Amino acid sequence: MTTLDARPVDKFDDNDQKPIGHGRMLRKEDPRFIRGLGKYCDDIQLPGMLHLAILRSPVAHARIVSVDVTAAQAHPKVKAVITGADLAEKGLAWMPTLSNDVQAVLATDKVRFQGQEVAFVVAEDRYAARDALELIDVDYDILAPVIDARTALSADAAVIRDDLEGKTDNHCFDWETGDEAATEAVFAKADVVVKQDIVYPRVHPAPMETCGCVADYERVDGKLTLWTTSQAPHAHRTVYALVSGLPEHKIRVIAPDLGGGFGNKVPIYPGYVCAIVASLVLGKPVKWMEDRSENLVSTGFARDYIMQGEIAATKDGKILAIRTNVLADHGAFNGTAAPVKYPAGFFGVFTGSYDLEAAYCKMTAVYTNKAPGGVAYACSFRITEAVYLVERIVDCLAYELEMDPAELRLKNFIRPEQFPYKSKTGWVYDSGDYATTMRLSMKMAGYDELRREQAEKRARGELMGIGVAFFTEAVGAGPRKDMDILGLGMADGCELRVHPTGKAVVRLSVKTQGQGHETTFAQIVAEEIGIPPADIEVVHGDTDNTPFGLGTYGSRSTPVSGAAAALVARKVRDKARIIASGMLEVSVADLEWTKGSFHVKGDPTSAVTIQDIAMRAHGAGDLPDGIEGGLEAQICYNPENLTYPYGAYICVVDIDPGTAEVKVRRFIAVDDCGTRINPMIIEGQVHGGLTDGVGMALMEMIAFDEEGNCLGGSLMDYLIPTALEVPDWETGFTVTPSPHHPIGAKGIGESATVGSPPAVVNAIVDALKPYGIRHADMPLTPSRVWDAMQGHPTPPV
Amino acid sequence: MQVTMTVNGEEVAAEIEGRTLLVHFLRDQLRLTGTHWGCDTSNCGTCVVWMDDEPVKSCTVLAAMAGGHEVRTVEGLETEDGLDPVQEGFMQCHGLQCGFCTPGMMMTARALLDRNPDPGEQEIREAISGQICRCTGYATIVRSVRWAATHPNGVDQNQPEAEPADLEVPDPATEAVPERAGSIT
Numbered sequence: 001m002t003t004l005d006a007r008p009v010d011k012f013d014d015n016d017q018k019p020i021g022h023g024r025m026l027r028k029e030d031p032r033f034i035r036g037l038g039k040y041c042d043d044i045q046l047p048g049m050l051h052l053a054i055l056r057s058p059v060a061h062a063r064i065v066s067v068d069v070t071a072a073q074a075h076p077k078v079k080a081v082i083t084g085a086d087l088a089e090k091g092l093a094w095m096p097t098l099s100n101d102v103q104a105v106l107a108t109d110k111v112r113f114q115g116q117e118v119a120f121v122v123a124e125d126r127y128a129a130r131d132a133l134e135l136i137d138v139d140y141d142i143l144a145p146v147i148d149a150r151t152a153l154s155a156d157a158a159v160i161r162d163d164l165e166g167k168t169d170n171h172c173f174d175w176e177t178g179d180e181a182a183t184e185a186v187f188a189k190a191d192v193v194v195k196q197d198i199v200y201p202r203v204h205p206a207p208m209e210t211c212g213c214v215a216d217y218e219r220v221d222g223k224l225t226l227w228t229t230s231q232a233p234h235a236h237r238t239v240y241a242l243v244s245g246l247p248e249h250k251i252r253v254i255a256p257d258l259g260g261g262f263g264n265k266v267p268i269y270p271g272y273v274c275a276i277v278a279s280l281v282l283g284k285p286v287k288w289m290e291d292r293s294e295n296l297v298s299t300g301f302a303r304d305y306i307m308q309g310e311i312a313a314t315k316d317g318k319i320l321a322i323r324t325n326v327l328a329d330h331g332a333f334n335g336t337a338a339p340v341k342y343p344a345g346f347f348g349v350f351t352g353s354y355d356l357e358a359a360y361c362k363m364t365a366v367y368t369n370k371a372p373g374g375v376a377y378a379c380s381f382r383i384t385e386a387v388y389l390v391e392r393i394v395d396c397l398a399y400e401l402e403m404d405p406a407e408l409r410l411k412n413f414i415r416p417e418q419f420p421y422k423s424k425t426g427w428v429y430d431s432g433d434y435a436t437t438m439r440l441s442m443k444m445a446g447y448d449e450l451r452r453e454q455a456e457k458r459a460r461g462e463l464m465g466i467g468v469a470f471f472t473e474a475v476g477a478g479p480r481k482d483m484d485i486l487g488l489g490m491a492d493g494c495e496l497r498v499h500p501t502g503k504a505v506v507r508l509s510v511k512t513q514g515q516g517h518e519t520t521f522a523q524i525v526a527e528e529i530g531i532p533p534a535d536i537e538v539v540h541g542d543t544d545n546t547p548f549g550l551g552t553y554g555s556r557s558t559p560v561s562g563a564a565a566a567l568v569a570r571k572v573r574d575k576a577r578i579i580a581s582g583m584l585e586v587s588v589a590d591l592e593w594t595k596g597s598f599h600v601k602g603d604p605t606s607a608v609t610i611q612d613i614a615m616r617a618h619g620a621g622d623l624p625d626g627i628e629g630g631l632e633a634q635i636c637y638n639p640e641n642l643t644y645p646y647g648a649y650i651c652v653v654d655i656d657p658g659t660a661e662v663k664v665r666r667f668i669a670v671d672d673c674g675t676r677i678n679p680m681i682i683e684g685q686v687h688g689g690l691t692d693g694v695g696m697a698l699m700e701m702i703a704f705d706e707e708g709n710c711l712g713g714s715l716m717d718y719l720i721p722t723a724l725e726v727p728d729w730e731t732g733f734t735v736t737p738s739p740h741h742p743i744g745a746k747g748i749g750e751s752a753t754v755g756s757p758p759a760v761v762n763a764i765v766d767a768l769k770p771y772g773i774r775h776a777d778m779p780l781t782p783s784r785v786w787d788a789m790q791g792h793p794t795p796p797v
Numbered sequence: 798m799q800v801t802m803t804v805n806g807e808e809v810a811a812e813i814e815g816r817t818l819l820v821h822f823l824r825d826q827l828r829l830t831g832t833h834w835g836c837d838t839s840n841c842g843t844c845v846v847w848m849d850d851e852p853v854k855s856c857t858v859l860a861a862m863a864g865g866h867e868v869r870t871v872e873g874l875e876t877e878d879g880l881d882p883v884q885e886g887f888m889q890c891h892g893l894q895c896g897f898c899t900p901g902m903m904m905t906a907r908a909l910l911d912r913n914p915d916p917g918e919q920e921i922r923e924a925i926s927g928q929i930c931r932c933t934g935y936a937t938i939v940r941s942v943r944w945a946a947t948h949p950n951g952v953d954q955n956q957p958e959a960e961p962a963d964l965e966v967p968d969p970a971t972e973a974v975p976e977r978a979g980s981i982t
């Protein structure tokens with residue numbers, strides 16, 4: 001019989017892709033998942049647990065006239081029915097969002113989007129809770145909704161946020177970056193200026209596990225335990241302390257196994273607060289688990305940027321400047337989870353991978369009667385939108401100049417010797433060799449051959465397109481002085497304890513949602529301290545048992561927490577060195593480290609292993625003067641800069657001229673994420689992101705009708721790629737380490753989601769060249785491609 | 798009402814509401830939480846189990862309809878002889894990330910292999926096309942099922958498993974560009 005321990009986990013040790021230490025190691029978390037023994041939120045059942053269900057608004061904008069809960073309260077299995085008015089009495093009707101706005105936990109005055117939380121029921125089982133929702137009678141006075149962001153600021157638009165003191169319009173914020181005058185000067189002298197309206201439609205991360213929690217308040221010791229779908233358990237705990245008034249040490253947030261996150265599980269949703277309130281009121285554990293349609297209509301959406309791009313260049317294709325005007329739709333409450341000083345996230349990197357003379361962006365954000373959110377879906381804080389803008393507009397320029405899009409990019413890349421490179425919007429790119437990566441992708445694709453094939457097919461009237469995109473990401477937020485969420489600096493703690501027998505436990509502030517932290521963090525520590533990964537337990541997702549830190553989103557785990565893990569291991573190793581010097585009776589300077597042991601310089605036989613040292617550190621023998629027993633350390637890592645992973649993507653599509661159906665035939669992705677920890681996991685992260693990108697380019701969109709009804713409220717309407725819509729991915733890599741990260745690693749989790757949508761759209765537009773088309777907006781469904789072929793590409797609504 | 802069925806070879810009898818979905822019966826009453834619940838419209842396939850050797854979406858079957866039938870869930874894949882090669886394949890080929898879609902994917906894969914022990918890529922893609930994975934991008938799931946097809950007896954414990962060369966896409970990058978990572982201490 002196969003047992004967990006019988007299978008050597010690092011049998012791929014000598015893989016040719018060998019990056020750090022244990023390379024393509026199989027995942028430590030898999031044995032439980034493949035047996036169906038993962039523990040997700042909805043798997044938790046506590047004695048006496050009650051079930052919570054939320055009544056949601058059927059309309060987008062309305063005044064609440066009355067809420068009658070009598071019939072629901074009379075239901076035999078119902079324990080409580082709570083409305084906004086009840087919460088208002090406790091001062092809990094509103095909560096802060098992660099971007100310093102407020103959001104209704106339950107609506108009191110008005111509902112502001114379809115699906116907004118109006119009341120909740122707690123009952124003995126989940127079906128009874130749903131039944132009782134039907135018994136609540138709400139009288140709405142319907143108001144005109146504001147759905148299209150383009151009209152949100154018009155004089156006759158209804159004011160959505162009249163809860164805010166003195167608010168007379170739907171303006172959310174203004175933001176700008178770059179130098180307006182300098183950019184104008186460059187545009188004025190340029191040979192060529194190309195303008196293009198580009199929409200990045202609203203999409204949804206839709207992890208396969210929806211959001212939910214189990215709240216358990218123990219009255220006797222006043223302690224609240226919350227099992228919750230959270231990518232950021234520590235940040236959530238602090239917010240709950242601030243909202244509920246419970247002391248922070250009496251709140252324990254546990255994020256159990258998460259069935260995907262993609263940013264959807266960063267915000268704090270009203271349902272979590274409702275479950276906490278219910279448990280406080282009833283003194284019983286309370287479970288709230290949303291269904292799929294609740295997830296799609298009410299939780300953090302992504303994108304929804306209406307952009308005007310402009311690019312200036314010389315006639316031989318030297319790009320001089322880019323500027324853009326953006327209208328950002330933030331929904332009914334600004335629920336964006338970006339660092340506070342970055343209301344537009346990291347959109348400022350819209351200058352892309354190119355060496356420009358000037359750049360400028362002006363953005364206006366508005367409120368609309370749509371679900372709140374803004375940053376979610378593997379976007380690296382709006383870099384998705386930025387990369388889409390620049391990679392589309394560069395292709396528009398290539399179209400106008402009749403230049404090959406790969407050649408145009410190669411001509412304009414930031415050159416290797418320019419790093420660290422400060423962009424015209426102030427971002428300091430850490431390292432890169434873009435042309436090498438671009439050329440590798442072209443070689444893998446057989447680029448010239450593809451162009452030849454395309455020419456032949458065009459001559460025969462067939463529609464084949466080749467899309468090129470190159471992206472640079474900026475991931476791993478902070479440093480803390482620049483970046484915080486609600487005042488919490490973006491840094492991450494890490495603690496490492498080596499037990500007497502030389503096994504270890506490492507505790508992280510970040511939380512996996514499928515990225516494989518239990519494996520990769522063991523690998524990082526193993527590399528630094530020489531204990532095999534199988535002997536290192538990774539603990540995460542439990543605020544009582546891990547050091548404080550801001551969590552996993554924006555691809556920040558490896559850049560920030562991964563650095564913390566490497567450095568805490570080095571700190572332990574430094575102490576081990578001192579203990580070893582005592583054991584070997586030589587000075588510290590005479591010791592040499594080879595992975596896993598110290599030996600006396602010039603005498604490899606005179607050595608002690610890390611396991612020997614661990615036993616000595618905890619044992620009865622003498623330790624060097626001033627050295628305490630134990631072998632453990634804790635640090636808090638404050639990154640000095642973001643890391644800048646990048647990649648070159650090439651997509652090949654065929655379009656059926658009769659049905660306008662797009663087939664993604666090939667997709668070549670070459671990524672550079674610096675030092676690679678586990679190539680197998682990196683490849684998986686890239687594959688997943690590419691699938692997201694194909695989804696957004698071809699089918700995913702959260703649309704609304706004029707009344708504000710969400711048209712993407714189920715997986716029948718919100719389309720996600722299946723195995724039949726995506727090709728067998730072709731991946732490659734280059735390695736350009738980050739100079740400031742302790743092991744040279746950069747983030748990888750979102751690279752492909754960021755980089756792939758422009759590659760797919762560029763391929764489709766390229767295929768449609770015979771129709772004289774320069775741009776068409778996502779999602780490029782057959783009907784929208786057909787419209788484009790008829791000469792009227794339509795922006796999505 | 799009373800319902801009796803066989804689940805993973807054991808007979809279970811329970812009192813249920815007539816409207817109870819099989820997925821909720823398995824998860825909440827029998828505590829077999831390996832079967833998941835991911836949508837309201839029968840689209841995601843995280844809930845796939847077998848009813849009499851046929852993969853079904855357990856969110857679309859009433860527990861009462863399973864009465865008198867044999868149900869098999871992910872918890873029934875591992876036997877006394879060890880892991881099912883499909884389970885082993887998913888680990889070997891990184892066929893899972895968050896693991897939420899995985900039980901359903903594996904149940905479908907096992908059913909496919911029982912009918913067709915040597916399915917090609919397109920057949921595998923078609924077999925799982927009623928199910929969604931948001932993490933993996935499917936290629937590694939296809940490789941995992943191929944691994945199971947080529948290893949009908951799973952991993953031989955006495956023979957360390959070599960890299961499954963026929964499944965791995967050779968990475969041109971390794972030859973084309975020397976790694977410039979330098980030494981990491």
Ligand code: FES
Nearest residue numbers: 835836841842856
């Ligand atoms: S739960 Fe989605 S198909 Fe059954």
Ligand code: FES
Nearest residue numbers: 894898930931932
């Ligand atoms: S592994 Fe996460 S949904 Fe498939």
